Amino acid sequence: MSIRFPQIALMAMFTLSAFVARAEYLNEEQQQQLHALKETSINSDLSYEILESLTTEVGARMIGTEADKRAIAWSVEKMNDLGFDKVWTEEVTHYQWIRGDVEAKVLAPFPQPVVAIALGESVGTGDDGIQAEVVHFENFDALKAAESGSLDGKIAFVSYRMERHLTGKGYGKAVGARVLGAQVAAEKGAVAFMMRSVGTDDNRAGHTGITRYKDGVERIAAVALSNPDADMLVNQFKRNKPVEFFLKVTAVRNEKVTVKGANVIGEITGSVYPEQIVALGAHLDSWDVGTGAVDDGLGMAMMMAATSHIAKLPQRPKRTIRVILFAGEEVGLLGAKEYVNVHKENLKNHVIGAEWDFGLGRIYEFKTGVGAEALAGAREFAQVLAPLGVSFNPVNNAQGQSDMSLVTKEGVPAARFAPDGSKYFDVHHTMNDTLDKVNPDDLRQNTAVYTMFAYFAAQTEIDFRK
Amino acid sequence: MSIRFPQIALMAMFTLSAFVARAEYLNEEQQQQLHALKETSINSDLSYEILESLTTEVGARMIGTEADKRAIAWSVEKMNDLGFDKVWTEEVTHYQWIRGDVEAKVLAPFPQPVVAIALGESVGTGDDGIQAEVVHFENFDALKAAESGSLDGKIAFVSYRMERHLTGKGYGKAVGARVLGAQVAAEKGAVAFMMRSVGTDDNRAGHTGITRYKDGVERIAAVALSNPDADMLVNQFKRNKPVEFFLKVTAVRNEKVTVKGANVIGEITGSVYPEQIVALGAHLDSWDVGTGAVDDGLGMAMMMAATSHIAKLPQRPKRTIRVILFAGEEVGLLGAKEYVNVHKENLKNHVIGAEWDFGLGRIYEFKTGVGAEALAGAREFAQVLAPLGVSFNPVNNAQGQSDMSLVTKEGVPAARFAPDGSKYFDVHHTMNDTLDKVNPDDLRQNTAVYTMFAYFAAQTEIDFRK
Numbered sequence: 019m020s021i022r023f024p025q026i027a028l029m030a031m032f033t034l035s036a037f038v039a040r041a042e043y044l045n046e047e048q049q050q051q052l053h054a055l056k057e058t059s060i061n062s063d064l065s066y067e068i069l070e071s072l073t074t075e076v077g078a079r080m081i082g083t084e085a086d087k088r089a090i091a092w093s094v095e096k097m098n099d100l101g102f103d104k105v106w107t108e109e110v111t112h113y114q115w116i117r118g119d120v121e122a123k124v125l126a127p128f129p130q131p132v133v134a135i136a137l138g139e140s141v142g143t144g145d146d147g148i149q150a151e152v153v154h155f156e157n158f159d160a161l162k163a164a165e166s167g168s169l170d171g172k173i174a175f176v177s178y179r180m181e182r183h184l185t186g187k188g189y190g191k192a193v194g195a196r197v198l199g200a201q202v203a204a205e206k207g208a209v210a211f212m213m214r215s216v217g218t219d220d221n222r223a224g225h226t227g228i229t230r231y232k233d234g235v236e237r238i239a240a241v242a243l244s245n246p247d248a249d250m251l252v253n254q255f256k257r258n259k260p261v262e263f264f265l266k267v268t269a270v271r272n273e274k275v276t277v278k279g280a281n282v283i284g285e286i287t288g289s290v291y292p293e294q295i296v297a298l299g300a301h302l303d304s305w306d307v308g309t310g311a312v313d314d315g316l317g318m319a320m321m322m323a324a325t326s327h328i329a330k331l332p333q334r335p336k337r338t339i340r341v342i343l344f345a346g347e348e349v350g351l352l353g354a355k356e357y358v359n360v361h362k363e364n365l366k367n368h369v370i371g372a373e374w375d376f377g378l379g380r381i382y383e384f385k386t387g388v389g390a391e392a393l394a395g396a397r398e399f400a401q402v403l404a405p406l407g408v409s410f411n412p413v414n415n416a417q418g419q420s421d422m423s424l425v426t427k428e429g430v431p432a433a434r435f436a437p438d439g440s441k442y443f444d445v446h447h448t449m450n451d452t453l454d455k456v457n458p459d460d461l462r463q464n465t466a467v468y469t470m471f472a473y474f475a476a477q478t479e480i481d482f483r484k
Numbered sequence: 485m486s487i488r489f490p491q492i493a494l495m496a497m498f499t500l501s502a503f504v505a506r507a508e509y510l511n512e513e514q515q516q517q518l519h520a521l522k523e524t525s526i527n528s529d530l531s532y533e534i535l536e537s538l539t540t541e542v543g544a545r546m547i548g549t550e551a552d553k554r555a556i557a558w559s560v561e562k563m564n565d566l567g568f569d570k571v572w573t574e575e576v577t578h579y580q581w582i583r584g585d586v587e588a589k590v591l592a593p594f595p596q597p598v599v600a601i602a603l604g605e606s607v608g609t610g611d612d613g614i615q616a617e618v619v620h621f622e623n624f625d626a627l628k629a630a631e632s633g634s635l636d637g638k639i640a641f642v643s644y645r646m647e648r649h650l651t652g653k654g655y656g657k658a659v660g661a662r663v664l665g666a667q668v669a670a671e672k673g674a675v676a677f678m679m680r681s682v683g684t685d686d687n688r689a690g691h692t693g694i695t696r697y698k699d700g701v702e703r704i705a706a707v708a709l710s711n712p713d714a715d716m717l718v719n720q721f722k723r724n725k726p727v728e729f730f731l732k733v734t735a736v737r738n739e740k741v742t743v744k745g746a747n748v749i750g751e752i753t754g755s756v757y758p759e760q761i762v763a764l765g766a767h768l769d770s771w772d773v774g775t776g777a778v779d780d781g782l783g784m785a786m787m788m789a790a791t792s793h794i795a796k797l798p799q800r801p802k803r804t805i806r807v808i809l810f811a812g813e814e815v816g817l818l819g820a821k822e823y824v825n826v827h828k829e830n831l832k833n834h835v836i837g838a839e840w841d842f843g844l845g846r847i848y849e850f851k852t853g854v855g856a857e858a859l860a861g862a863r864e865f866a867q868v869l870a871p872l873g874v875s876f877n878p879v880n881n882a883q884g885q886s887d888m889s890l891v892t893k894e895g896v897p898a899a900r901f902a903p904d905g906s907k908y909f910d911v912h913h914t915m916n917d918t919l920d921k922v923n924p925d926d927l928r929q930n931t932a933v934y935t936m937f938a939y940f941a942a943q944t945e946i947d948f949r950k
């Protein structure tokens with residue numbers, strides 16, 4: 019998941035049984051099929067096996083790297099093995115960025131090494147590094163309020179700590195500094211930008227994630243300190259002595275070199291309305307530091323497993339189910355932009371879209387962004403989901419997650435599932451994003467929800483459009 | 485804590501009130517003073533403040549490093565500030581070891597980078613590194629059972645995973661491979677030794693700790709993989725293809741260069757029997773990768789705070805309380821060896837010894853290694869501890885922890901306190917050993933226990949000897 023974050027839903031929950039007296043939208047056969055798919059998927063480790071394969075055989079896969087090429091090949095092969103009817107790739111390009119290393123340390127008042135990570139697509143400092151005094155800001159607003167020129171020759175440091183929350187809403191409050199901090203600091207004269215990682219854990223692993231520069235403003239190196247290192251630095255500031263720092267970042271942002279990735283797309287073809295597409299999204303790329311198990315290998319595995327479970331039924335559902343593994347999500351939804359561009363004329367045939375890019379936790383809520391008439395059908399489907407612990411939120415304002423947000427912005431209806439996000443930001447964008455963080459039970463529940471949703475959306479004749 | 489690990493106590497607990505009908509060993513005044521000290525220490529953040537100071541102003545402090553020198557100076561100054569009557573240092577020497585870096589990666593069948601850390605005092609691989617096939621052993625016994633020559637030119641890898649347990653007993657079962665693995669692997673012809681970290685966490689941070697070479701056996705580089713990386717490697721082995729690996733370790737073990745550390749010793753002088761010493765131990769050095777907050781900054785802070793609380797009473801207790809911050813514990817109890825050597829003649833005046841080197845968790849058990857006649861007195865004292873959640877285990881076979889084990893081996897009686905050790909090995913010997921891991925409430929309890937014990941042992945006239 020990158021910077022586009024779910025708007026926080028109104029939390030009003032309704033007991034559904036009071037509203038839906040009898041099935042109007044799901045016939046007996048569909049109901050039975052959904053129950054059968056629930057049993058299949060909740061008892062299957064297929065999505066975990068797919069994820070184990072991805073994290074063992076590929077690992078991290080930043081767009082344009084050799085590993086990304088392996089991930090593309092792996093995805094095509096895996097979808098074919100899983101019984102997809104059609105699998106293809108669509109090229110997506112980007113410029114080159116090489117992470118390099120970070121050397122960071124306090125020189126005074128108390129010399130200590132500091133664990134930090136370059137923010138995504140940060141420039142480097144040059145080989146000599148930067149030695150400068152650090153100016154401490156408790157949050158991004160305080161940095162914004164600093165007077166122009168007040169940071170001349172200094173390193174800006176924002177120590178705001180992200181809050182842990184079920185919905186993950188702390189991310190939205192913390193991520194602004196990551197995206198915009200370097201440009202704001204540079205505008206005040208800073209020679210580098212440091213921040214506490216956008217993360218809820220206490221590991222000495224920095225959280226990376228994209229940072230943005232602004233035309234006409236000096237590009238300065240931007241890094242995130244791990245939470246324990248940010249604590250230590252804040253404790254040094256409490257001594258009220260100048261904090262002298264050394265920072266060397268060997269990252270290379272090479273905008274003249276083009277690298278190639280690809281959206282990998284696979285589908286099982288609808289038996290009655292093959293032109294109508296139920297779009298399931300996840301993103302193929304990951305940051306380079308973990309194995310991309312949670313962000314977003316988990317989403318890839320869920321979409322592939324869900325579609326595979328349905329592909330094993332005796333008959334294809336009426337509509338086509340298309341899985342889109344988007345390229346370059348982390349660096350700006352590149353694959354999604356390309357997809358919307360390439361498929362512009364066909365988006366009218368995308369009957370609904372759903373993505374998974376908020377891994378690690380049981381799904382507790384389902385909501386939609388559909389036409390008023392379709393809402394009743396969604397609500398009826400929600401009753402089938404309820405035994406999995408998923409409530410229906412009828413607010414009906416959902417947009418797609420991450421990549422899918424660009425698709426639903428074009429008028430494609432959306433379904434959205436919210437998980438317990440309280441642990442996600444412990445590992446998000448860190449080297450700790452590895453397979454062991456995934457609870458197989460939770461993944462089975464997640465996969466069952468998407469399997470049932472995909473079948474429902476592909477087998478119904480409801481028009482979800484507004 | 486290094487390789488000397490508590491023998492697991494018999495878990496038979498007794499309800500003490502049934503045995504001790506009235507106070508025979510603690511008079512009214514002593515009882516009141518103990519209660520007053522409990523109130524003082526359980527409501528004081530002094531030990532946390534000392535630890536915050538150490539981890540902020542010094543950080544990691546491997547013996548003989550510049551940081552170790554700062555730690556020695558910091559300790560002397562802090563003890564003086566805290567009201568100790570006498571503070572001095574006693575030099576301890578060692579040879580030089582420089583960690584350097586580790587580059588580790590799977591080359592085939594599936595290329596992936598691997599997070600690993602050099603085991604303590606490992607040799608390096610040379611600048612070219614080693615490219616070799618990896619041979620997988622599920623545990624150390626399997627490696628020991630390998631035929632001589634069967635590992636010629638190969639890298640040995642032991643994937644045994646340490647178990648989590650309240651007492652920390654999983655450590656004893658896992659640590660043998662760390663200490664002896666390199667020599668056993670080399671005897672079979674291996675060119676390098678890799679193991680899963682001795683740790684219970686799922687962070688991508690390797691656990692270091694001393695490894696030992698054997699005269700006449702080739703010295704090979706030895707590293708520990710983080711748990712997630714060990715998982716990934718094991719998963720690659722499941723594909724039944726040869727695993728080709730690259731390992732480069734730039735560690736330097738320089739036995740010709742002498743480095744200096746010191747035991748730092750401070751005491752408050754007994755008012756009646758100044759020559760009688762209650763010895764409180766912790767170790768000054770830490771591994772170089774965290775800030776040594778838990779191992780063993782916490783012990784240092786507890787011993788210093790406990791003594792300081794007692795120093796603030798209107799009158800010194802009868803016996804002397806001596807805090808010994810031992811040098812070079814991690815690399816082989818060097819400071820303890822030196823202490824026993826220097827103070828050999830005076831050990832008869834050490835009335836009892838207790839150390840803290842098993843940080844991070846509430847103390848649940850107190851046991852002794854004292855004369856039969858002294859046991860009743862200890863049991864009576866235990867009643868005063870009971871409200872803090874500490875049970876008395878009357879097995880009376882305790883030896884000192886870590887450094888203090890060498891002191892009690894010389895006939896000095898021992899007191900030993902066991903904490904909840906279930907989380908300790910999440911951070912032990914890793915970069916994650918930082919201040920944020922310390923729960924201030926637990927630390928207050930720990931400090932209160934040691935404050936009360938130190939006062940009891942120094943104010944009583946019980947002869948603890950056997």
